[in-house]
Amino acid sequence: MAVEQERLLEIKNLRKYFPVKEGVFRKTVAHVKAVDDISFYIKKGETLGLVGESGCGKSTAGRTILRLLEATEGEIWFEGKNLLSLDKKELREMRKEMQIIFQDPYASLNPRMTVADIVGEPIDIHNLASSKKERNEKVADILDTVGLGPEYMKRYPHEFSGGQRQRIGVARALAVDPTLIIADEPVSALDVSIQAQVINLLQDLQKDFVLTYLFIAHDLSVVKHISDRVAVMYLGKLVELADKKELFDDPKHPYTQSLLSAIPVADPTYEKERIILEGDVPSPVDPPSGCRFHPRCPYAMDVCSEKEPEFKDYGDEHFAACHLLEQE
Amino acid sequence: MEWQEVTLRLFKNKISLIGLILVIGFGLIAVFAPWIAPPADPSEPYMVPRAGWGFEPKPPSAEHIFGTAEGQYDIFYGIIWGTRTAFRIGFIIVGISTLIGIAIGTLAGFYGGWFDEIVMRVTDIFMAIPFLIAAIVLTTILGQGLRNVMIALITFGWMNTARLMRSQVLSIKEEEFVMAADALGAGDVRIIFKHVILNTIFPLVIEASMRMGSMVITASTLSFLGIGAPEGYADWGQMISFARNWILGGQGNAIQYWFTVVIPGSAITLFCLSWNLIGDAFRDILDPKLQ
Amino acid sequence: MAENKLIDVNNLKTYFHTEEGTVKAVDGVSFEIYPGETLGVVGESGCGKSVTSLSIMRLIESPPGKIEEGEILFNGKDLTKLSQGQMRKIRGNDISMIFQEPMTSLNPVYTVGDQIMEAILIHKNVNKKQAREEAINMLRKVGIPLPEQRVDEYPHQLSGGMRQRIMIAMALSCDPQLLIADEPTTALDVTIQAQILELMNSLKAQFGMAIMMITHDLGVIAEVSDRVAVMYAGKIVEYTDVKTLYADPKHPYTWGLMHSIPHIEKDLDRLEAIPGNVPNPLDFPDGCKYNTRCPFATDKCRVDEPDIEEVEEGHYSACWHVDKLEAKKSEEKGA
Numbered sequence: 001m002a003v004e005q006e007r008l009l010e011i012k013n014l015r016k017y018f019p020v021k022e023g024v025f026r027k028t029v030a031h032v033k034a035v036d037d038i039s040f041y042i043k044k045g046e047t048l049g050l051v052g053e054s055g056c057g058k059s060t061a062g063r064t065i066l067r068l069l070e071a072t073e074g075e076i077w078f079e080g081k082n083l084l085s086l087d088k089k090e091l092r093e094m095r096k097e098m099q100i101i102f103q104d105p106y107a108s109l110n111p112r113m114t115v116a117d118i119v120g121e122p123i124d125i126h127n128l129a130s131s132k133k134e135r136n137e138k139v140a141d142i143l144d145t146v147g148l149g150p151e152y153m154k155r156y157p158h159e160f161s162g163g164q165r166q167r168i169g170v171a172r173a174l175a176v177d178p179t180l181i182i183a184d185e186p187v188s189a190l191d192v193s194i195q196a197q198v199i200n201l202l203q204d205l206q207k208d209f210v211l212t213y214l215f216i217a218h219d220l221s222v223v224k225h226i227s228d229r230v231a232v233m234y235l236g237k238l239v240e241l242a243d244k245k246e247l248f249d250d251p252k253h254p255y256t257q258s259l260l261s262a263i264p265v266a267d268p269t270y271e272k273e274r275i276i277l278e279g280d281v282p283s284p285v286d287p288p289s290g291c292r293f294h295p296r297c298p299y300a301m302d303v304c305s306e307k308e309p310e311f312k313d314y315g316d317e318h319f320a321a322c323h324l325l326e327q328e
Numbered sequence: 329m330e331w332q333e334v335t336l337r338l339f340k341n342k343i344s345l346i347g348l349i350l351v352i353g354f355g356l357i358a359v360f361a362p363w364i365a366p367p368a369d370p371s372e373p374y375m376v377p378r379a380g381w382g383f384e385p386k387p388p389s390a391e392h393i394f395g396t397a398e399g400q401y402d403i404f405y406g407i408i409w410g411t412r413t414a415f416r417i418g419f420i421i422v423g424i425s426t427l428i429g430i431a432i433g434t435l436a437g438f439y440g441g442w443f444d445e446i447v448m449r450v451t452d453i454f455m456a457i458p459f460l461i462a463a464i465v466l467t468t469i470l471g472q473g474l475r476n477v478m479i480a481l482i483t484f485g486w487m488n489t490a491r492l493m494r495s496q497v498l499s500i501k502e503e504e505f506v507m508a509a510d511a512l513g514a515g516d517v518r519i520i521f522k523h524v525i526l527n528t529i530f531p532l533v534i535e536a537s538m539r540m541g542s543m544v545i546t547a548s549t550l551s552f553l554g555i556g557a558p559e560g561y562a563d564w565g566q567m568i569s570f571a572r573n574w575i576l577g578g579q580g581n582a583i584q585y586w587f588t589v590v591i592p593g594s595a596i597t598l599f600c601l602s603w604n605l606i607g608d609a610f611r612d613i614l615d616p617k618l619q
Numbered sequence: 620m621a622e623n624k625l626i627d628v629n630n631l632k633t634y635f636h637t638e639e640g641t642v643k644a645v646d647g648v649s650f651e652i653y654p655g656e657t658l659g660v661v662g663e664s665g666c667g668k669s670v671t672s673l674s675i676m677r678l679i680e681s682p683p684g685k686i687e688e689g690e691i692l693f694n695g696k697d698l699t700k701l702s703q704g705q706m707r708k709i710r711g712n713d714i715s716m717i718f719q720e721p722m723t724s725l726n727p728v729y730t731v732g733d734q735i736m737e738a739i740l741i742h743k744n745v746n747k748k749q750a751r752e753e754a755i756n757m758l759r760k761v762g763i764p765l766p767e768q769r770v771d772e773y774p775h776q777l778s779g780g781m782r783q784r785i786m787i788a789m790a791l792s793c794d795p796q797l798l799i800a801d802e803p804t805t806a807l808d809v810t811i812q813a814q815i816l817e818l819m820n821s822l823k824a825q826f827g828m829a830i831m832m833i834t835h836d837l838g839v840i841a842e843v844s845d846r847v848a849v850m851y852a853g854k855i856v857e858y859t860d861v862k863t864l865y866a867d868p869k870h871p872y873t874w875g876l877m878h879s880i881p882h883i884e885k886d887l888d889r890l891e892a893i894p895g896n897v898p899n900p901l902d903f904p905d906g907c908k909y910n911t912r913c914p915f916a917t918d919k920c921r922v923d924e925p926d927i928e929e930v931e932e933g934h935y936s937a938c939w940h941v942d943k944l945e946a947k948k949s950e951e952k953g954a
Contacts, residue, residue: 053808053809053810053811054779054808161896161897161899163896164896191663191664191835191897192663192835192836192837192876192879192880193663193875193876193879193892193893193897193912194892194896194897195879195880196879196880196890196891196892196893197892197893197894199881199890199892200889200890200892203889218808218809220809220883221838221880221881221882221883222881224881224883225881225887225890226881248883258810259809259810260883261813262809262810262812262813263809263838263883264812264813264816264836264838264839264841264842265838265841265842265882265883265884266837266838266840266841266865266877266880266882267841267865267882267884268841268842268844268861268862268865269862269865269866270841270884274813274817276810276813276814276817277810277813277814280778280779280780280781280811281778281808281810281811
């Protein structure tokens, strides 16, 4: 089917629970339901933005998709294969197709390796070069693509700025020529003036290499700029997913609405309706019953604390999970 | 921090400079032992020559610079060639026990789970046994001799390294660059060697240099107790064991035979001190950057 | 131009003398804060905004830092000339400060109530019971539900947003004239940030205090500030009221910054990134510190450092070529 083939990545009912252990014998007393039954797909060549606040599970979702964390349940379909059913060898092969860029440019590079080794490591692991010379040529090539000169190859991470390190991280991800890149808050730790450089770089690379991005972030303005479609997570669940313009022009879920209204706008004359939410983001160990958002929702009804709303399509693939919408 | 910078700072730091000078000094003595104290019998250079069969130690004289110990063993010769013994003991014991500790600690820390639990409990058991007594018992079982002493000390000397390595591995394991390597498809072996061990090596260097000194002291203790080197062997502990009967001096004069104790004792003390200074200096140099 | 300035900073220079060289963290900064207003101080890492606030509070670690030059007039008194003992009477009392990381700014072994009471007991002549009443009162004012219970809880029992409210309660417990807020919402989630900013605004009205809001977030600056100082590499490069700054920036850095951020209410194809890197404080360029990244830089910029000057009424900029920037702006408007 043509539609199915378009989908590079498809997640079905993905769950990732972390056990909470207590006592001398380390008994599991509870679970942190970091990702609790999410389903979505990403089309080849598009950017899906995944937003949410701390504790919503977006980073966990990204890492689980790559099997850096083992999923508790669910299916991860990538290029026609269920990643969760692959053995070690097959998974290793797959690692050439999907890569990740991390948030912290200081922690994600091995401080004792040179740039050449860092960017060249994936080439070495997958035997993509037949000699050291060839490998270094490839590294120089990729570094050039991300805007770093070959003179940087012999240097160590601590000699670079945050933005440059992030470029090294991007170069490392590109070294194996992947089709999917999961970008986990790639610009959050960078200075404002540098963020634009890296965002532009990611956009250019997407065009040049036909990349598909899962762009995880908490900054909605950045997500809006770079994504084609946007998904909103809250406490381990997807609450809304829509085309970018749709989501920002017509946010259906109360959480999305308050999220949008909470963003400070860089324009002192901008008037907007402020929906200030009460209370704090609850802990994923003991999520509220029914709709997880109900304790803070300005429109909460009785059914909201009893039953979880269904993640439904409200037309044109604009999905949302809300009882209020169901009633309308 | 790179090796060049570390070496540079080692030279700048006053404490480490003293330690370095001492160690180099000892090293030179060890290397040039055959020239400084030519062996009486070239095929058995470690046997300390005797200047007679007299029981009472003779004080330092022109012929015997450090005097002679009980049985007329030349103390000077013993000290000089004892330096070689000290280095041998130190390097072998510390080297092998460190390797064992690294291996055990890394595997326990990296793989965790029940393997980690079992390994750590075994480590705990080894640590619960009083070190010296364990070494004595083992040496008694194995028999006298430096080689058995070394075996005993290695057997009971790896635990701290293992624990240290394990805790290092546990913390490095969580670093993002390790996860990044995983994402690239790196296998466990690669991750362990390239990413984990390289980043954890510095505290181990500190620990190992401290143990150089303490191992030599312990080996000397065993020799002093008579279960280490064979009689007449050029070993500092041996030299002190010759002083056993003379520590309290002769009739009325407590320090009459000071040279039998002080000279070998100083050698041991200085040797241990020098390695400790280097270890301390390493800690000062490496820690702030590790922060 | 009111003469009753609350804070008047003149040519402040705070340098750090390190092994690797002298870091001119704040290099000749002048600004004022009037009673009851919010001054926004915006800049990226290394620009000196935090060091400026720490200098006002005289919390600079010395060595290696030192206020080399300049004066900080607080109600006419020069804070740089006061002893630490005299400063202690002012800190927490007349001038308070809240920080970015509420977890590390709160002592984990004392209850929340104890920590609020501490400031009250130091500065006010009340007994413990009255201080506790005050503390509960403050908790209520900062919007913490069930304050009588919360007052005995420990920091780890509270969420990030709550802890920041505690910080604010502590800071306001003695009714200060000036609150310095150093990146108070950067570590918080967006929805919590909105709560805290609203809280700060309402408290400002209630307490009649001035706020110095330090942040790198242009959105936050736009929301809360009356006037703004833009800092770069230890200097203020632009200084004016908030509406003028956003509508008509007159420094290439401010202008570049505004063009490089994605705007939630606008649709841009591509962001106009400022090229190059934020300069290393140990190795600032000669001349105008921004010249390495500025599209309008000329030879003069690489040699001579411009002073901050009034380019129109109440609007200050430190740039040799404001006219070039204006030309570019008209070009963009026309296009």
